[in-house]
Amino acid sequence: MTATRPPDTLFPGPQRPRAPLADRMRPRALAEFVGQEEILGEGRFLSSVLSARPLPSLIFWGPPGSGKTTLARIIAAETDAVFLPYSAVLSGIKEIKDALSEVRKTGRSGERPAILFIDEIHRFNKAQQDALLPFVEDGTVTLFGTTTENPSFEIRNALLSRSRVLVLTPLSAAQVETIARRALTDAERGLGKKDGFISPDALRHIVGISDGDARVALNALEAAVAIAEHRNIEQVDVPVAEEALRRKALLYDKDGEEHYNLISAFHKSLRGSDPDASLYWLARMLSAGEDPLYVARRMIRFASEDVGNAAPGALQLTIAAAEAYRVLGSPEGELALAHAAVYLATAPKSNRVYTAFGLAMKDAESRGSHPVPLHLRNAPTSLMKDLGYGEKYQYPHDFADAFVQENYFPETLGRRKYYEPSEAGYEKTISERLKAWWGAVRRTRK
Numbered sequence: 001m002t003a004t005r006p007p008d009t010l011f012p013g014p015q016r017p018r019a020p021l022a023d024r025m026r027p028r029a030l031a032e033f034v035g036q037e038e039i040l041g042e043g044r045f046l047s048s049v050l051s052a053r054p055l056p057s058l059i060f061w062g063p064p065g066s067g068k069t070t071l072a073r074i075i076a077a078e079t080d081a082v083f084l085p086y087s088a089v090l091s092g093i094k095e096i097k098d099a100l101s102e103v104r105k106t107g108r109s110g111e112r113p114a115i116l117f118i119d120e121i122h123r124f125n126k127a128q129q130d131a132l133l134p135f136v137e138d139g140t141v142t143l144f145g146t147t148t149e150n151p152s153f154e155i156r157n158a159l160l161s162r163s164r165v166l167v168l169t170p171l172s173a174a175q176v177e178t179i180a181r182r183a184l185t186d187a188e189r190g191l192g193k194k195d196g197f198i199s200p201d202a203l204r205h206i207v208g209i210s211d212g213d214a215r216v217a218l219n220a221l222e223a224a225v226a227i228a229e230h231r232n233i234e235q236v237d238v239p240v241a242e243e244a245l246r247r248k249a250l251l252y253d254k255d256g257e258e259h260y261n262l263i264s265a266f267h268k269s270l271r272g273s274d275p276d277a278s279l280y281w282l283a284r285m286l287s288a289g290e291d292p293l294y295v296a297r298r299m300i301r302f303a304s305e306d307v308g309n310a311a312p313g314a315l316q317l318t319i320a321a322a323e324a325y326r327v328l329g330s331p332e333g334e335l336a337l338a339h340a341a342v343y344l345a346t347a348p349k350s351n352r353v354y355t356a357f358g359l360a361m362k363d364a365e366s367r368g369s370h371p372v373p374l375h376l377r378n379a380p381t382s383l384m385k386d387l388g389y390g391e392k393y394q395y396p397h398d399f400a401d402a403f404v405q406e407n408y409f410p411e412t413l414g415r416r417k418y419y420e421p422s423e424a425g426y427e428k429t430i431s432e433r434l435k436a437w438w439g440a441v442r443r444t445r446k
Contacts, residue, residue, distance in 0.1 A: 021222035022215045024189040025182065026070050033074065034214075035175045036067060036168055045166065046071070050078055055113050057136060057143040059121070059151050059160065062168025065213030068146040071166070072117050075144070081113040084141065088123035093131050100135045114141045121145030122154035129156040136162055170212030177207045179214045180221055191225055198224065202241040209245050209289050220244045259290075263298060266341075270299075271306050275345040282341050286334055296322035299340050310350035310425035317343055348425030356419035363416060370410030403437050 027033045030040065039045040049056060055075075060068035076083040084103070086096050096116070103114050116135070118124070136143050136159065143163060147154060151165055171179075180203060183190040191197075202224065210217035224236045224244035233240065266281035285295055300322065303314035321340035325333035379389035394404045409415050421431040 020219065021183055021191065022218040025179070025186070025218060027067075027074065028077070030074055030078070033067065033070065034179050035171045036071070038169070039166055045164075046075075049164070050075065054139065055079060055081065055115070055142045057159075057163040058145075059155060059163045059165045060144070060146045060168060061148075061151050061165055063148060063170050063212065065210070065215040065217075066168040066170055067214070068168055069117075069119060071168075072115075072144045072146065076115050076117075079113060081115045081142070083115050083117060085117045085119070087119045088121050088128075089119075093124070093128040097131060097135075100132075100140055104135065104138075104140045116141040116143050118143070118145045120147065122147040122149040122151075126156055129159055133158050171214055172212070173207050176210055176212065176214055176217050177203065180207060180217050183218055183221060191222070194225055196235075197228070198236040198241075199238070202236045202238050205238055205241045206245065211289060211291070262288075262290075263295075266295070267298065267302060270302055270341065270344045271349065273345055273349070275342045278341045278345040279338060282338060286330075286337075292325050292330065292334060292337060293322060296325060296337060296340075299337070299344060302344055305354045306349055306351055307344060307347050308350040308353040309421065309427045309430055310348035312426055314344060314347050348427075350422045350424050350427050352420055352422050352427065359418040360416075363413070367413060370413045373407070373409075373411055376408065401437070 030046075033040065037044075041047075049058065058072070058075075060072060062068050073083065075081075082103075084096075084099060096118075100116065116132070118132075121129070132143060133156075135141050143159065145155070145159075145163075151160055155163075181195060184194045184198065187193055198221070203221075206217055206220045206224065210220065220241065221244075224241050227233075227240050227244060228236045262281055262285050266278060266285065269277035269281055282295065286292060296318065300315065300318045303318045307314040318340045321336040324336035327333065328336070374388045375391060375393045377384070377389040379385045379391075384390075394406055396402045396404050396406075398404075407415060421427040421434065423431060
C-alpha cells in the first residue's frame with residue numbers, strides 16, 4: 001500500500017513530469033535544502049537527530065512553505081526508514097491504526113525504523129492523538145508531525161513530552177529567490193532553462209508576495225510561465241505575474257519606508273475619525289501583502305493608546321478581530337479587521353491613559369524605589385504582623401460606595417496625579433465618578 005512504500009520513491013522526479021512544480025522541486029537531500037540554517041548547520045539540531053538511534057519523535061513547527069514535510073522525508077531517506085505518510089485532514093484514525101497494527105504484527109520496525117508521518121497533526125482532536133500514543137510508546141513507530149500551530153496548545157502533552165520540537169522560520173526573500181531561480185534553470189525537474197523568460201521585476205513581485213512560502217512562489221512561477229507560453233509572450237512581466245498570483249503589485253516594501261508610510265497613514269486616519277480613509281489604507285496594506293496580524297496588532301495598540309477609556313470596548317473588539325482572522329484566514333478574516341477599523345475610527349477618542357502611564361513610568365524610573373507603606377503590605381506570618389504589616393488598612397467594601405479616604409502611594413513620594421479623564425464617551429462617566437470620590441476627600445481635608 002502507498003503508506004508503506006520505501007523512502008526512495010517518496011520524492012518526485014522525472015518519472016512524474018505532470019506533478020506540480022513545487023512537488024517536483026522538493027529537495028531530495030539535505031544538500032539541496034535551502035534555509036533553516038539554525039537547525040541544519042554543522043553540529044546543529046538536525047545533525048544530532050540523524051545520528052540518534054532510535055530516532056526521536058519530532059514535531060516540525062513552522063509556517064507554510066518553510067520545509068516541514070520536506071525535512072521529514074529527507075530524514076526518512078537518510079535513515080533508511082519505512083515512511084508511513086498520512087494527512088490529518090484526509091486520513092481517519094482507524095486507517096492509521098490499522099496500518100500501525102500491521103507494522104507491529106509483522107515486526108517490520110525491527111528490521112528498519114518506521115516513521116509515522118502526520119501532516120497537519122494539530123487537526124487531530126485529543127482522542128485521535130491519544131490513539132497514536134501506544135504505538136509511539138512501545139517503539140512500533142517514530143512519530144513525525146507537522147503543524148503551523150503552537151504545539152504547546154495543539155499537541156497532547158503525552159505526545160509532546162515524547163517528542164522534540166523543530167522550529168522552522170519563514171524563508172527570507174533571498175532564499176525564496178534562490179529556490180525560484182533553481183526551478184527556472186533545472187531542465188530535469190524544473191521549468192527548463194527559463195531564467196531569462198521572466199523579468200527581474202516580475203520575479204521580485206512573485207518572491208515578495210510569497211511572503212517566505214516557497215510553495216506559493218513556485219506555484220505562481222509555474223502559472224506565470226504557463227500563461228506566457230499559452231499567449232506566445234516573449235517574457236513574463238509584472239502583469240502576467242499579477243495574474244498568476246491573482247494579487248495586484250502595489251508600491252510596497254515590508255522592510256522599507258513605504259511600509260511605515262502606509263501604517264502611519266492608517267493610524268492617523270483612525271485617530272482623525274475618518275472611517276473611509278481608514279478602510280482605504282487598510283485595503284492598500286492587505287492588497288500589497290502586509291501580514292494581516294501585524295495590522296491587527298497595530299489596531300489593538302491603537303485601542304489603548306488613542307481610544308482608551310472613552311470606549312473601553314475597543315480593546316475587546318480589536319482582540320476579537322485578530323482572533324477572528326486567525327480562525328478564518330484570508331480573505332474572509334479580513335472583514336473582521338475592516339469591522340474593527342471602522343469601529344476605531346468612529347469611536348470617541350482619548351489618550352489620557354496613554355499620557356498618564358507615561359508620567360507614572362517616568363516617576364518609577366527617575367524617583368528611586370520608594371518602600372511600600374506598611375498598611376498596604378500583606379502579613380502572612382506572625383513576625384510580619386508584629387512589625388506592623390497590614391496594620392490600619394481600611395477595607396473599601398466596609399464603606400459607602402466601596403470607597404474610603406486612603407493613601408496608596410509611598411509616604412516618601414507623596415500622592416501624585418497622572419490620570420485626568422476627558423469628557424469623551426465613557427471617560428466622562430469616569431471623570432464624574434472620580435470627582436465625586438476625591439471631591440469628598442478634599443472637602444474632608446478642609
